Structures are given as structure tokens and as C-alpha cells.
Amino acid sequence: MSARDDILGTVRRSLKRGGLTAEQEAPLLARLARPQAGPIPARSAGRDRRGLVELFDSQACEVHATVARVASLADVPAAIGDYLARQNLPAEMTAAPDKLLDGIPWDRRPLLRLKRGKPDPADAVGLSAAFAGIAETGTLMLISGAHSPSTLNFLPDTHVVVLPAARLVGPLEEAWKRLRAATGAMKLAGAAMPRTVNFITGPSRSADIELTLQLGAHGPRRLHIVVVEDDAVA
């Protein structure tokens, strides 16, 4: 008997039943077809976009990310340029080949150099666009794809992420909902699901030595989030 059949057989024996009948299966299939949310904390409930930005900002700062809020895409180059200068970082970034990022007028900050594509190990600063922002916990959601290499989220020492306020949601469940909607199918199975979905809450850290918090364990030491408040940017 194959290990698979053996294991499934033992599971059924232990549960004192055989395989499920079609009748028993129906509610389970329904549960998968229409995933239901559990209790959702009130923390992010009933907030308009502005309220979500406020909550996201404060939650992200609490986990040692930094947040800059700008009015429009046109303000992004200056915001990032200023940030890099403040941190004494080179004005060089490896950017995800993402439509949103491509639409930013980078020439407004001519000294800022951008390289599109996946990062080399030595690259110092990575630039990504967030798929969504979760205000409840100050979490970014990034998904892999032709427009977005996941290594960019981890290899460079500094990670800069552009997040349009229109992509902010309250709880994590809403972020899943956005992904379900984006894939066009309620079901996230198979190819509809991106290879990697990263939920990122602050910069990398470790407390493995004497339980003292150190930032930048393996992933980025700094996470800088630029929130674009212009409602027209989606």
C-alpha cells in the first residue's frame, strides 16, 4: 500500500469512518468555494480612506517601518530621494518593473538612478509597489509576478515600497478579497494564486541573541513606505 493510502486510511480509521460521502462532502466544498471570514477586530472598522492611512501609518511606525505620505505620484521621487539622502544611502535603486512605478515622473529627481528588474546580491536599495496595505497591522502585501520579483523584498538592505492609499484595506481578509478579485476567480487555487505572497510587517529582525531586538537579520534593515494619498492613483 502506498504511504499516501496508508496515511489516509489510518486517519479515517482513527476518525472511525470511511471516506466522506457526497452528502458529507457538500458543506466542505461550499466552505472552500465561499471562504468565510472569522471575527474581525474592530480596530480598522468603519474608517474612510484617510482613517485607514492614519491607522496604517501608526501601526507601521510601531513595527519600526518609516512612512512618508505624499499627495501624488509626482511627489514620490522627491520623497524617496530625500529619504535616501537622510539615511546616507546611494541614490540608486533596483526597481520592480511595475506599471505603477513606471508611471512615476522620476526625471523630477535626476540624481536618482533606477535599474529595473530583479536585484543583484550587492544592490543596496530595492523599490517595489505594494499590492495592498493592511491598516490593521501596518502590513504590506506584495505578490510575485512578471512585474514584481520577490527577492527584491529581501536581498537589498533597504526596501522602499510605494503604496497608493487606494490600495489600503482594513483587515487582512480584505486584502485576500482584493487578490481574489484581481485574479478574476473567487478561487485562489492553481495558477490563479501567485507563486509568492509576502505579507511584510516592518523591517527584518531577530531577537535570537539574549532576546534583544536587532533589525536587519537577513532581510532589509530598513523598510520605508511611501503612501500616495491621491485617490486617482489605484
Added chain:
Amino acid sequence: MLTTSPAFKDNAHRALGDPVLQRALALLKTGFHERRQRAVDRLPEFDALRDAAKAIKDHTLAHLDWYLERFEVNCRAAGGQVHWCRTPEEARQTVLALCRRFNARTATKGKTMIAEEIGLNEFLEENGVEPVETDLGEYIIQLRHEAPSHIIAPAIHLTRTEVAETFRAAHTDLDPARPLDEPRALVAEARARLRQRFLDADVGITGANFLIAETGSSVIVTNEGNGDLTQLLPKAHIVLASLEKVVPTAEDLAVILRVLARSATGQDMSVYTTVSTGPKRPSDLDGPGEYHVVLLDNGRSELLGSEFQEILRCIRCGACMNNCPVYGAIGGHAYGWVYPGPMGAVLTPALIGIEHAGHLPNASTFCGKCESVCTMHIPLPKLMRHWREREYERKLSPRTMRAGLKLWAFLAKRPALYHALTGFAAKLLAALGRRHGSFYNLPLAGGWTATREMPAPQGKTFREQWRERQHNAGTAR
């Protein structure tokens, strides 16, 4: 992994006498259990979420076969493969075969307790594949050839000085003049060393905090980002997961994530929650070329439907050990196997046999703190008691203890004899202990009186005095 659980008492003795370990354990209190409390206090819905999380796990376990099949179907649909393994041996061989297929010389590893459970590192080494632990704590203890002492803080038993010494010994080209006094410097050193290992690795092995049946995904929850570099850079991503890790949907995951990090480290969310589904897609710019899930049973299917089923709800948050006064006194190594603390005291006997792990469920005061903080409402003391029952049935508990208990139970069932003897003992001990009020030394209670006084009885038993009182009241009336 070899067990030293049978030597629990000796292990504990050594741990209690180790001042460095004791200092490290003192950190647990502020490091973990106060942070957990603060995070819980900040979320009014915590208890409701805990109940919902428990219900999700209970539902999944009741239909585990079905959800595992759905997981497999969906994992395959995304281009992944599922390898079902009954035993640690099957799991080890599966991983090795995969490593050989990729001609792997090194395999980077994110934190996985299943790898510890199946003794993967030793096995890979013996077979010419170098496993490289990349979680900072795991890396440190791998260099020291030690086992983790905590499931989420594997090197919690070590001080910064010990870590510095470990690095100097292992990183032989390290400039002796370079200061490594501060944790910051130590983290930087490990980061630099491991960066190259990530880039060089042929396969990456991670654990899984969860599997999602709906999507066929595995999920890891980390703070360092090592698990991500481990899975994104090499040619293949191998996931080690045990059966009970599966949850139905992404929405169910959201519920459990809210209680996991809060219970574990007091964070609202861990830094990186990564959902991985299959290998890289044709248009993807990076990611592993293959994705394999090694699904381990190792006796868990037998726990279903037994009095121990509830331990399968465990999500390895570590809250039980962080809050356990016994763990706090002796640390994780004393337990002698992979899983320490209260959850280990229940799971370990199931995985290596009560005949080897009998001390673990016995070394508890049943104070109930673990159950009160358990994210998944697992009645840990009750399950430990069930192990004691199994042990008792099989006559595995120490003979002197069994004899003592039998004698006591014999008396307790015979009130006349019981009262005669207790009445006698109370008066005798009271007379002997009258002068000091307590005993410095008492036969048969040496364990107690070695370090504390044994209070002396007052004299007559309550029962005797009550009878006299009733009698006097009767005659007075």
C-alpha cells in the same frame, strides 16, 4: 534526533546549576510572557479569535483526510508535488532523493521543527549534503552542535559572549580584533556569512506553519526573512510539514495569524508571513524551479480520535513554555527531545513512546498556566494526566511511588483505619516537632526537607477535635 528524555532528572539538575542558562531563562519573563500579555490586552477580540481559531482546527482535524486530499490536488494544480511519508525514515529518504536530483552539495534551511523531529541534519551530512541553518538562533546552535532549547527562540539558553566565542571558533578567517561584544555586531556577522550561503545553495528547505487546502500553499511565519531567501534563491524549495498543519482557506489563516504572533512574541503580526504556492511561474523573475511538500505523519494519524487528539491543534506558538514555571526553571534541553515545555510533554511521548518520555508529563505541577495561555485552548494538564494514566496502566511509573500510592489509597478507602493512623501520626509528629514547629529532616520526605522545613502538625486531627466538640455540645445541651 536522539533523546535524553529518560535522563530528565539529571538534565534538570545540570540546568538548575548552570548560572549562564539561569540568567538566560530570567529573560523569558520580560522577553516573552509580558509582551504576550501586552499584545493580548491591546486586542479586545483576542478571546473570540482564539475560540474561532480553535474551531477552525477542530473542524479541519475532523475532516483531515479530505482537507489533505484537497491540499494535494491544489498543490499539484499549481505545479507542486506532495510526498506522503509515514515515518521519519521515509521523510529523510525523500529529502535526500530530492537533494540528489539537484546534485545538491548544500541545502539552506529555514527553521523547521520537523527537520529536528526526523533528525534531518545528521542524515544529510552523512550522505554528503551540507545542511546550513539560516535562522540566526538555529545557525548558532548548529555551529555548537546543540539542539534547540526553545521552539521559537532556539538559542535562548546562550549569552552573547557564548555566541561570540562560537563565531570566533567557526569563522576562522574572522579578524580577532573585530569587536563582537554587542548583539548588533553578532547579527551583522551572521548576516554576512549566511548571505553567501543563501546564494550558493542548491536546494532550500523550510518548514510550514500552515498548509492551505484551498490553494495548495505552504505558509511560513518568520521575523528574519531567512525562510524567504531560503526558498526563493535555490533551484528547489522543499517544505517539511506534518499532517496537522493544514487549514481550509486563506480566510481561516487570517484568523489564526492574529493569535499566533501575539501568543508567540507579543507582535501583532510577525514581520514576514509568506504564502508559497508551487514553483516559479514562466513569467516570474525569480523563485524556485520546483516545489515539493514532504508531508509527514510520524504517528499523528493515530493520535486522531484518541484522548490526545487535541494536541494536534498546537500551532507551536511557544506560549505554554514561555509561561511554564517548570520550563522557566530548567529550560528546554532538559526535556531531552525536540519539543520542550508543556506541549512537548504531551507530544513527545506520542512520538518517541511514553517508555522513553515518562518524566515529561510527570514533571508538571498542573498549575494550569499553560492551558490558560494556550492559543488553541489545548487542555495540556489533562493530556499530561492521560499520559500518566497510560504509564500507570503499563506499570512504567517508579515502583516505590506506585507502592506508596497503593498503600495510601488502601487506607483512604478504609476510614476507620485511616483515621486511626492519621490520628496517631498527627500526634506523634506534633510531639516530635513541637519545639521547632517544623522538621529539619524527616524520613521518607528527604526531597522536601533537603531544602525546606516540613511544618509539624498541630496535634489532634480535625476529625478528633470536631468529634469532641460535637460531643461537648451534646452534653452541654
Added chain:
Amino acid sequence: MTDSAATSSKDRPRVGLFVTCLVDLFRPSIGFAAVKLLEQAGCTVEVPEQTCCGQPAYNSGDRVDAKALARRTIAAFEPYDYVVAPSGSCGGMLKEHYPQLLADEPEWGLRAKELATRTYELIAFLYDVRGMRSVAARCTGTATYHDACSGLRELNVRDQPRALLALVAGLRLVELPGAETCCGFGGTFCVKYPEISDRMVAAKAEDVVKTGADLLLAGDLGCLMNMAGKLKRDGHQVAVRHIAEVLAGDLDTPPIAAAKAKG
């Protein structure tokens, strides 16, 4: 209405006192303090034939003996309106564990459940059921209180003792840091793993001494003997008593493990 102790009424319930084997053998004064408090709370107290609740057997995996003792105890206490124990540990055994232990025996399982609904730890009973809101006792000094585990986590005994102690004239109550952390007694645990037990009680003793209190109180004699034994061995002058003794104003008997009564 007669004054016979065998009569109960809504106003004057009959309470069966579960003395506990440790109180019976080591410190009957706690039992008498409990009787006094229960009578102050308007109860008629009786003490039926009893030995031990069976917890040592239960926690050692010996279900057969534990069940035998549970059945005896249930039968002995069924006639009373309430069962009250000056111990969260034994109270928890009767209230929480008997129903589980006997769940596979239809008749006894029901009887255990029924008795559980009428079983209480002493202080919780006085405060929650009898509504005790005044205490006649006086006690000069500074006390601190340790939450014994079973009472705290199985029976929710936490606020009641503090509320009643606040009513004792002359007594100042200081909170014990880590009051909810186990003292390391654990029944047979302290015998099976004396070294670990000692480390736990040493930490507890240290916390107690740091409060500066001259009196340590708790609601379970096992824990009290453990803490008193440690404090005394380490040369600390903290008096240790069961909370019932203080609430009943019975301070004539020497504290636990002490040589003689203080003046």
C-alpha cells in the same frame, strides 16, 4: 422550624465541610476557621465521614482508586445543600475533575455533575454565594497574598479573597509580584522532582520577602506548607497562614511551621 442541625432552609443552608486531608492531619485550625466563617455567613456546618478526595491517585494516573474515592466522597456529601472546602485544589477536584473522571459511568457521572454544581472553595462561597461583605476580624500588619493555582485557574478565586482581606481591620494588603505563578508544590510533584520544586519555591520566597510583608496568605494548605517551609529554612521571619484563619480572627495558633504563638 427547629434548631436541629439536620434541617436546612433557604436562609440557613446546610454545608458539608470537606476538610481536606492536609487540614485534617496538619492544621485543624484552618478547618475550625472555616466552620466559624461559614456560621458567620449563616450556614449550618456539618462534617460527614471523609478521608481524601483522591487527587493524588488521579494525578498519578491511577483512575481506579481515584474513582473509588470519588464515589465515596460524592455519596457522603450528597445530602448537603453545599459542599465547601478550604482549598481550591480539593474543591477543584470535586467540582471540575469528578465529573470528568466519572464521565464514563452513567449514574455516577450524573451524580458527580450534580454535586459539582453545589461545590465551592471556601472564600468564593463566602463572597459569591453567601454575599459576605463584612469581616469581624482584626489583624495588625502587612500581608501579601499568593494565588494558589487550582483555586485561581479552575475555580476563579482571585478577587474574592482580596475583597475580604481589604475588610480586615488593621491589615494592609500589598500585592505579591508574580502572585499567580505556581509555588512549586504540585502535590506529588514536590516529591518526584524536589530540585525543580525547590527552585520554584525559592523564587516565590524571594518575591514574598521583597514585598516586605510580615504575613503571607493563601487558600491552599499544600502551597502554604511549601512556602512556609522554604521561608523558614532560609531564615525569613514571614508568618504564613491560611486566609481563613485571618478572616476568622484566629491568630492564636502559631503560624505554619512556626514554633510557638507570637504575642
